[in-house]
Amino acid sequence: STLDDVKSKGFIQCGVSQGVPGFSNADSEGNWTGIDVDACRATAAAIFGDAQKVKFTPLSAKERFTALQSGEIDVLSRNTTWTYTRDTSLGLDFTAVNFYDGQGFMARKDLGVESAMDLDGATVCTEQGTTTELNMADFFRKHKLSYVPVVVQKADEALAAYASGRCDVFTTDKSGLAAHRSKLAEPNAHMILPETISKEPLGPVVRHGDNQWKDIVTWAMFVQVNAEEMGITSKNVAKIKGETIDPGIKRLLGAEGDMGAQLGLPADWAYNIIAQVGNYGEVFERNVGPSTPVGLPRGINNLWTEGGVMYAPPVR
Amino acid sequence: MAIEFKPLPSLPPPVNSVGAVAWIRQNLLSSPLNIFLTLFSFYVLYLLIPPVVEWGILTATFDGASKAACTGGGACWAFIGVYFDQFMYGLYPSEETWRINLALILLVILIGTFAVKTVNKLYLSIGIIVVYPVIAYFLFAGGVFGLEVVETSLWGGLFLTTLLGVVGIVASFPLGVLLALGRRSNMPIAKSVCIVFIETIRAVPLITILFMASVMIPLFLPEGMNFNKLLRVLIGITLFSAAYMAEVIRGGLQAIPKGQYEAADAMGLTYWQSMVLVILPQALKLVIPGIVNTFIGLFKDTTLVYIVGMFDLLGRIQAATHDASWLGTTIEGYAFAGFIYWAACFGMSRYSMRIERKLETGHKRN
Amino acid sequence: MTDKTTSSNKSFLNDAGNRALIFQVVLLALVVFVGYYLFSNLQANLADQGISTGFGFLNQPAGFPVLIHLIEYTEADTYGRAFIVALINTVVISLMGIVLATVIGVVMGLARLSNNWLVARLATVYVETLRNIPLLLQMFFWYFAVLATLPHPKNSIIFADFFLNKRGIYSPNPIFQDGFGIVIAGFILSIIASIALIVWAKKRQTRTGLWFPAYWSSLGVIVVITFLALVVSGFPIEFDLPQKSRFNVTGGMVLPPEFVAVLVALSTYTGAFIAEIVRAGILSVNWGQTEAARSLGLKDSLTQRLIVLPQALRVIIPPLTSQFLNLAKNSSLGAAIAYPELVAVVMGTTLNQTGQAIENIGLCMLVYGTLSLTISMFMNWYNKKMSLMER
Amino acid sequence: MIEFNDVNKWYGDFHVLKNINFSIKKGERIVVCGPSGSGKSTMTRCINRLEEHQKGEIIVDGIEMNNNLKNIEAIRKDVGMVFQHFNLFPHLTILENLTLAPIWVRKMPKKQAEEMAMHYLERVKIANQALKYPGQLSGGQQQRVAIARGLCMQPRIMLFDEPTSALDPEMIKEVLDVMVQLAEEGMTMVCVTHEMGFAKTVADRVVFMDAGEIVEANEPHEFFDNPQHDRTQMFLSQILNH
Amino acid sequence: MIEFNDVNKWYGDFHVLKNINFSIKKGERIVVCGPSGSGKSTMTRCINRLEEHQKGEIIVDGIEMNNNLKNIEAIRKDVGMVFQHFNLFPHLTILENLTLAPIWVRKMPKKQAEEMAMHYLERVKIANQALKYPGQLSGGQQQRVAIARGLCMQPRIMLFDEPTSALDPEMIKEVLDVMVQLAEEGMTMVCVTHEMGFAKTVADRVVFMDAGEIVEANEPHEFFDNPQHDRTQMFLSQILNH
Ligand SMILES: Nc1ncnc2c1ncn2[C@@H]1O[C@H](COP(=O)(O)OP(=O)(O)OP(=O)(O)O)[C@@H](O)[C@H]1O
Ligand SMILES: Nc1ncnc2c1ncn2[C@@H]1O[C@H](COP(=O)(O)OP(=O)(O)OP(=O)(O)O)[C@@H](O)[C@H]1O
Numbered sequence A: 001s002t003l004d005d006v007k008s009k010g011f012i013q014c015g016v017s018q019g020v021p022g023f024s025n026a027d028s029e030g031n032w033t034g035i036d037v038d039a040c041r042a043t044a045a046a047i048f049g050d051a052q053k054v055k056f057t058p059l060s061a062k063e064r065f066t067a068l069q070s071g072e073i074d075v076l077s078r079n080t081t082w083t084y085t086r087d088t089s090l091g092l093d094f095t096a097v098n099f100y101d102g103q104g105f106m107a108r109k110d111l112g113v114e115s116a117m118d119l120d121g122a123t124v125c126t127e128q129g130t131t132t133e134l135n136m137a138d139f140f141r142k143h144k145l146s147y148v149p150v151v152v153q154k155a156d157e158a159l160a161a162y163a164s165g166r167c168d169v170f171t172t173d174k175s176g177l178a179a180h181r182s183k184l185a186e187p188n189a190h191m192i193l194p195e196t197i198s199k200e201p202l203g204p205v206v207r208h209g210d211n212q213w214k215d216i217v218t219w220a221m222f223v224q225v226n227a228e229e230m231g232i233t234s235k236n237v238a239k240i241k242g243e244t245i246d247p248g249i250k251r252l253l254g255a256e257g258d259m260g261a262q263l264g265l266p267a268d269w270a271y272n273i274i275a276q277v278g279n280y281g282e283v284f285e286r287n288v289g290p291s292t293p294v295g296l297p298r299g300i301n302n303l304w305t306e307g308g309v310m311y312a313p314p315v316r
Numbered sequence B: 001m002a003i004e005f006k007p008l009p010s011l012p013p014p015v016n017s018v019g020a021v022a023w024i025r026q027n028l029l030s031s032p033l034n035i036f037l038t039l040f041s042f043y044v045l046y047l048l049i050p051p052v053v054e055w056g057i058l059t060a061t062f063d064g065a066s067k068a069a070c071t072g073g074g075a076c077w078a079f080i081g082v083y084f085d086q087f088m089y090g091l092y093p094s095e096e097t098w099r100i101n102l103a104l105i106l107l108v109i110l111i112g113t114f115a116v117k118t119v120n121k122l123y124l125s126i127g128i129i130v131v132y133p134v135i136a137y138f139l140f141a142g143g144v145f146g147l148e149v150v151e152t153s154l155w156g157g158l159f160l161t162t163l164l165g166v167v168g169i170v171a172s173f174p175l176g177v178l179l180a181l182g183r184r185s186n187m188p189i190a191k192s193v194c195i196v197f198i199e200t201i202r203a204v205p206l207i208t209i210l211f212m213a214s215v216m217i218p219l220f221l222p223e224g225m226n227f228n229k230l231l232r233v234l235i236g237i238t239l240f241s242a243a244y245m246a247e248v249i250r251g252g253l254q255a256i257p258k259g260q261y262e263a264a265d266a267m268g269l270t271y272w273q274s275m276v277l278v279i280l281p282q283a284l285k286l287v288i289p290g291i292v293n294t295f296i297g298l299f300k301d302t303t304l305v306y307i308v309g310m311f312d313l314l315g316r317i318q319a320a321t322h323d324a325s326w327l328g329t330t331i332e333g334y335a336f337a338g339f340i341y342w343a344a345c346f347g348m349s350r351y352s353m354r355i356e357r358k359l360e361t362g363h364k365r366n
Numbered sequence C: 001m002t003d004k005t006t007s008s009n010k011s012f013l014n015d016a017g018n019r020a021l022i023f024q025v026v027l028l029a030l031v032v033f034v035g036y037y038l039f040s041n042l043q044a045n046l047a048d049q050g051i052s053t054g055f056g057f058l059n060q061p062a063g064f065p066v067l068i069h070l071i072e073y074t075e076a077d078t079y080g081r082a083f084i085v086a087l088i089n090t091v092v093i094s095l096m097g098i099v100l101a102t103v104i105g106v107v108m109g110l111a112r113l114s115n116n117w118l119v120a121r122l123a124t125v126y127v128e129t130l131r132n133i134p135l136l137l138q139m140f141f142w143y144f145a146v147l148a149t150l151p152h153p154k155n156s157i158i159f160a161d162f163f164l165n166k167r168g169i170y171s172p173n174p175i176f177q178d179g180f181g182i183v184i185a186g187f188i189l190s191i192i193a194s195i196a197l198i199v200w201a202k203k204r205q206t207r208t209g210l211w212f213p214a215y216w217s218s219l220g221v222i223v224v225i226t227f228l229a230l231v232v233s234g235f236p237i238e239f240d241l242p243q244k245s246r247f248n249v250t251g252g253m254v255l256p257p258e259f260v261a262v263l264v265a266l267s268t269y270t271g272a273f274i275a276e277i278v279r280a281g282i283l284s285v286n287w288g289q290t291e292a293a294r295s296l297g298l299k300d301s302l303t304q305r306l307i308v309l310p311q312a313l314r315v316i317i318p319p320l321t322s323q324f325l326n327l328a329k330n331s332s333l334g335a336a337i338a339y340p341e342l343v344a345v346v347m348g349t350t351l352n353q354t355g356q357a358i359e360n361i362g363l364c365m366l367v368y369g370t371l372s373l374t375i376s377m378f379m380n381w382y383n384k385k386m387s388l389m390e391r
Numbered sequence D, E: 001m002i003e004f005n006d007v008n009k010w011y012g013d014f015h016v017l018k019n020i021n022f023s024i025k026k027g028e029r030i031v032v033c034g035p036s037g038s039g040k041s042t043m044t045r046c047i048n049r050l051e052e053h054q055k056g057e058i059i060v061d062g063i064e065m066n067n068n069l070k071n072i073e074a075i076r077k078d079v080g081m082v083f084q085h086f087n088l089f090p091h092l093t094i095l096e097n098l099t100l101a102p103i104w105v106r107k108m109p110k111k112q113a114e115e116m117a118m119h120y121l122e123r124v125k126i127a128n129q130a131l132k133y134p135g136q137l138s139g140g141q142q143q144r145v146a147i148a149r150g151l152c153m154q155p156r157i158m159l160f161d162e163p164t165s166a167l168d169p170e171m172i173k174e175v176l177d178v179m180v181q182l183a184e185e186g187m188t189m190v191c192v193t194h195e196m197g198f199a200k201t202v203a204d205r206v207v208f209m210d211a212g213e214i215v216e217a218n219e220p221h222e223f224f225d226n227p228q229h230d231r232t233q234m235f236l237s238q239i240l241n242h
């Protein structure tokens, strides 16, 4: 099974993007950061008690599924949209959603476009092999707008084509738009149009058929959401583990019983995740929050208690 | 009695048929069409050279930390300076790049030793072909003698380009020899297997093979058995160039007269003995230029690994030109890459021409 | 075999024939085994992961747009149609590339042989530069560096009804009206007439020795008759003129930069190789042939046409075809700069939407294999024909 | 018919032809000999402008040889040339080789050109090979075709540049026979050759060249029996011993 | 030593050897002659299995020639062969050419092989060229090296296939001298040649082949003075006139 495999290798091989700031991006030393990266780190923390035991494989959109199917990577955490076809016919299983997103458009402010409905006749750049390509097509068809599609191999190059003026608009998930905008020379000269033309629940993906592995990846995510809900952070988790009397928290942090065994993990698996990677809120703030160059508001990705849709099943 | 023959003195040719004037007349102005072509050529040069010199040298900026520093209006060579290490070594940790340099120096020394007469060429070749790769591998990858492990996903830049090219050609060589021998053998099955292999590979673009190597090979392996992407790509490249190499070598084999085979047979040499001792040394010598050409082709083709997500020299440059602080330095990046590839390939093709000429005057006297 | 075989069991392995047989059987078994092993792994892997197989997907709607389609194509069409569209794109760019590369190659090859020193040097620089730089780099250069420096559509360079900008070259698109049949008929008629003219001129030369400038005059015939037909039918063509619109230039015919970049890169790169082939081919014709032709009083143009070219062609054609083949295969690099050819559409988008790597990569390899086979069959046929002429 | 007045020629700095003064009358048969590199070929090739001279004048058949393309064309129509290495066109059949110039230069109807070609082929005794390609013939046969090709232009002058020196001994005779026959029919001929037997039989004059000059020119019996220059004597002694 | 029993061979449909029955005793020196294409080379090459026969049997030195690799190896060790075109290995020095087979086939130490090689080189009077490459020697020297190379296997039988026919006349003698000397030392030899002088001097028997058959085989003086078949007579008359 994948778990045994991973344990014997001593690390998780994690497929990520080739560079989307805030989601998965390598600095010049080759250190990876981002929400998607943290999903893999959380899994590693759960299994090994060490969030660093991950190796990353940068993948383009079109390579990603084959890489996962072929076993080249153990988890695909590359802002991948959960869709019906992908879940059913590609031999994949989606785990949990770590970012609720929707596709949008970015255009230069001086183009004077206010809404996506104004885009009749525009040239649109996007990356090959994504749902974006299909959503874009659906959107323009639905609204009977004409457009010229320029579909480039890699996100970076699609952005470069947009920046050079090959296209009027650049389309991808809104989070990606924000991330990509931060990479442009003058981020403020570009605006993200208000429309959200699709639902894009993004999350880690595993191979179909290995339920144990799927559960581990899923619950590594749920633990982070639950932790935020419970107010546990990487700062206070050690203290809470020692002091708490809440049986729910005790169970979660492995202070009581052994919830890890059901997954084939050590008892303190959840503790390790929170201590080393942090709760979901921390991860969000650190990577894409308003204080980062990507600068996304929490919005729909807030906890359900705060008006968002982040709702994790309880750890019982 | 016979008149003595005194040859007339040789006179200098009429002024208008030698010297600079005649040269210009003959080579530039010999007919109206030629005059037009000369003027046209000057015009082309005029269009090309001044702007390039101005952009590339006169108004260029040579250092700075971002595009903003490039105010001259010309090329922004500062960009190359800043990214130079990445272009050379990819993401290889900078405190470890000495390992790559060391391996390179070692190789140069080893090859240089070939020129020394007293060294046993056989042992040296074995050293280069068998021992050196092992040393180089451990130097690059680390993990022994306290060398830090460096993931292959960090390998990149010109280092990766060279690695792919060199490994591709060296590894494809023995395979190419086998395929060429197989294709010429009179065993129908062996022959057809070789032909099918060679022709299939030669019929498809390298990119499909790289694609297969990078995504499809694992699908054909039992679950859990998998290996490094770099290794898979190397296998793909090796198989690809082996097919081309086989055809080059086959050309050499065909050029060896039948009498050589017969003489070897008559002496009682076995098939492999006669191949290794008699036929191949002659055939390979004949095709050295062809092999160099295959290598040049392969060296250029390594750029395609960028399409399957590896960052060789071109990949690193392409990525760097998308850096926000350096947007608009595309031309500089491509010019730099172009220069490196050009220098390498042009150098090699000249070298192969030299070998060709040397072989021509060598001991070919019948 | 020998009718008296000394059959000792011991010598079975020493028998040359048996050895070859055993070796081949082992080889075959190995190939079959490895093939089977890989295949069974594949099946197991596919089944394990629930990946669908087969070519059924070709009938499903594709849902994605394709920038350049020469046949009708919308997002609602099937993957199969998208495949055809991509195939056409590959074939079109290959054919156009072949034509252009040949022109460039011939011009440059002749330039290298020019007795104008400067021209020869320039051509040498061209050849040595282009063929020593990777094609992919050249495509990037044209696409990201050169074509991106063209003006924005708002500031298009306008020449009559032609527009040039970052988004492409726009030209009027002819739309044929009802009466156009007459024009087509006229055109066909004029072609027939000019063929007849050429045949007549050849016959007349055979008969009387006088040559009539049939090639030039037949060109004239075609132009005149077609023009007359246009006049008679009252110019039944309307042009869809490109016009500036809010974002782009719309209407008309457009050559997108992706297409231009691929075409330019492919043809200049291959052209450099062809130039060398042409040069070598012409140099391979002995100077004595030219001298002999001259001493017969043939003019230089006739010497080239009747003596040098036919001989040079024999040397040129075989390597030329393999350059054509390379060009066709290299067109797959267009995938890297958004030109929707086979690799981009099939191994890129389709593979990604359907996840069926085997089928899609197989499809691509099949197409390229067929292409190669066709071209090399032509080459063999040509070689055979030519060698018949020699002996 | 052919006149050289003070002709000089250089290859770069190298003075190949020095003050050539010589004239050839209609119907004359000239044999040119001399050591290798003495300029025999060069002089011959100046006659149909395969080489350009830099000084002096060459007048062929009343036309002066200069840069004027029309003149060159006119002269080449009148001068047939046979090369040492035959230079037949390998991609054309023998018949096509022969009819090429008549059709394209003389604008002769094909039929007539072919008839004429067959006539000359018969004359060189090779008519049965008309439809073969040059590669299928022996050297001697090829050279005879080359002669026939030259004749097909119905030239008034024939130039031969060592026509037999690339041939095997058996084949030399075939070719020389044809040339003797031609000479007997009264063709004006300039022939560079070392076949002294041929020179004795047919030449009206033998020209000896050395170091780019004409050293001696005389009737054959005078030339061979009583050479004037010591250089000529030395050369003859070498040639005849050989 | 060598026995042909009813040997037949075909190239495709073409019957090259027809019912060859012949035997050669130890120490015998056989000269094979006959018109071109009569199968002389083919027959000789069957002896060391450079060609495969399809019917009948060939027994060399007691070993039957069949597909058995061991047998072929054993026979090739015992049979030296000298080709018309020498077939020396151009990439090896003369010495390396000679020691190649002793070292790799006979597994002799290099030193010993070299000593032996030098011995044979002296015998063919060419020891001073040992370190040159074949391309640097004249044809006659090359052929002598080829003979020495054959001898280095210390064979019991030597085959020669027209060893002198690619040589210039002066060189033929050098080679023939070496062969005569060999013959005098008692080597079993089969020699395809048209050097009738050689045949008369050394041959024990002369074999005449035509159209794939052995027409006549006899002692030289009988063969030359008193040929039995008219075919032989005709052949001899041609050869001797030439
Ligand atoms: N194209 C050339 N460029 C420079 N030198 C040349 C050229 N052609 C001939 N020469 C030189 O001019 C001299 C005369 O050449 P030419 O061929 O006329 O001699 P030749 O008398 O015909 O000799 P041969 O008997 O060898 O044919 C020679 O020294 C030759 O090297
Ligand atoms: N590999 C082959 N395939 C087909 N036919 C062959 C082959 N080798 C030889 N032959 C034919 O077999 C016949 C005998 O050839 P062989 O070489 O033995 O003749 P030969 O007597 O040695 O003649 P020569 O004196 O010309 O060497 C010839 O007619 C030849 O054309």
Ligand SMILES: [Mg+2]
Residues within 6 Å of the ligand: D040, D041, D042, D161, D162
């Ligand atoms: Mg000459």
Ligand SMILES: [Mg+2]
Residues within 6 Å of the ligand: E040, E041, E042, E161, E162
């Ligand atoms: Mg023979």
